[in-house]
Amino acid sequence: MNQTDLNTKKQLPSKEERHKLFGSVDPGPRTKPVEKDKMPDLQNSREDFLFDLDAVGITNVKHPIRIHSSKKPEIQTTVGTFRFSSSISKGSKGTNMSRFTEQLEKYHNEGFAIDLFTLKKFTKELADRLEQKDAFIEVSYPWFFERKGPFSDLAGMNHADASMKVHYHQDTGYDIEVSLNGTITTLCPCSKEISEYSAHNQRGQVSMSVTLTDDFDENSIDWKSALLEAAESNASARIHPVLKRPDEKAVTEQAYENPRFVEDIVRLVSADLYELSYVEKFYVSCRNEESIHLHDAIAEITYDKTSE
Numbered sequence: 001m002n003q004t005d006l007n008t009k010k011q012l013p014s015k016e017e018r019h020k021l022f023g024s025v026d027p028g029p030r031t032k033p034v035e036k037d038k039m040p041d042l043q044n045s046r047e048d049f050l051f052d053l054d055a056v057g058i059t060n061v062k063h064p065i066r067i068h069s070s071k072k073p074e075i076q077t078t079v080g081t082f083r084f085s086s087s088i089s090k091g092s093k094g095t096n097m098s099r100f101t102e103q104l105e106k107y108h109n110e111g112f113a114i115d116l117f118t119l120k121k122f123t124k125e126l127a128d129r130l131e132q133k134d135a136f137i138e139v140s141y142p143w144f145f146e147r148k149g150p151f152s153d154l155a156g157m158n159h160a161d162a163s164m165k166v167h168y169h170q171d172t173g174y175d176i177e178v179s180l181n182g183t184i185t186t187l188c189p190c191s192k193e194i195s196e197y198s199a200h201n202q203r204g205q206v207s208m209s210v211t212l213t214d215d216f217d218e219n220s221i222d223w224k225s226a227l228l229e230a231a232e233s234n235a236s237a238r239i240h241p242v243l244k245r246p247d248e249k250a251v252t253e254q255a256y257e258n259p260r261f262v263e264d265i266v267r268l269v270s271a272d273l274y275e276l277s278y279v280e281k282f283y284v285s286c287r288n289e290e291s292i293h294l295h296d297a298i299a300e301i302t303y304d305k306t307s308e
């Protein structure tokens, strides 16, 4: 059958008639202005609106982004999920929501690279554009990195969830927090100790959030790789996309030689983050998807090096 035969089988009403059939009606009388300068501007009303707001803005904004990585692939295009906001005082009814996405589009046209330098510039400009004292951006994205089998050297692609938060305030400057959620293998020390053979093991989700020092140099340090290393180097074993039998044997034996409770993971990862001179504060959590239970095991630590 060809296209002409297919289209002549049923005689449909026109598209306009079909829309009316399904309930569309003619436009009503138009009384309100269509010119921007004649429209009421409710969000810019000035009155005492009772409370200052900590944050108002937009969230769950998906946008293509470019990121740099010290691991292969070194330049990646991925999808970022954004949140933008600023505070507003009680004297102002609302923010100008369209200015957030206007600013995003401007950066997109300039080849939006997601690094701390750019996000700092972005938030300062956003505060100016909004005519507010502060502005906040958060972006979350999947970060991909090449991983080779320990024995075969065969490569594949892993990923971790990265996110960056930058808050600019005209009086206090910038607050920067970066986070990574990576996956590891953990093998239960208790199970190994009590069993004649074997030990249960599982995937663990390690989440790390770190406040960086003001002088952190992103040109010489890739914080994503540093946080991933803190999680993986303390695990029972790393996660691999491609494993041949000699690799699988190596990973299995490595996990058995390095058993870890969920508590051990958060303490060991914390020790590594503590030793990073550019980390001021950190939060570490681990969630083990227990293979012998329906529930998960969790542990977490928050630590502030500046309050010692």
Ligand SMILES: Nc1nc2c(ncn2[C@@H]2O[C@H](COP(=O)(O)OP(=O)(O)OP(=O)(O)O)[C@@H](O)[C@H]2O)c(=O)[nH]1
Pocket (backbone or CB within 6 Å): 036, 041, 043, 094, 095, 096, 097, 098, 099
């Ligand atoms: N403040 C506020 N705006 C909203 C809300 N819901 C939707 N809007 C937005 O209102 C926006 C239009 O308002 P503005 O951004 O102030 O537009 P404008 O006044 O033409 O823009 P400027 O000339 O930059 O001031 C649209 O982008 C809508 O997304 C809300 O709950 N609060």
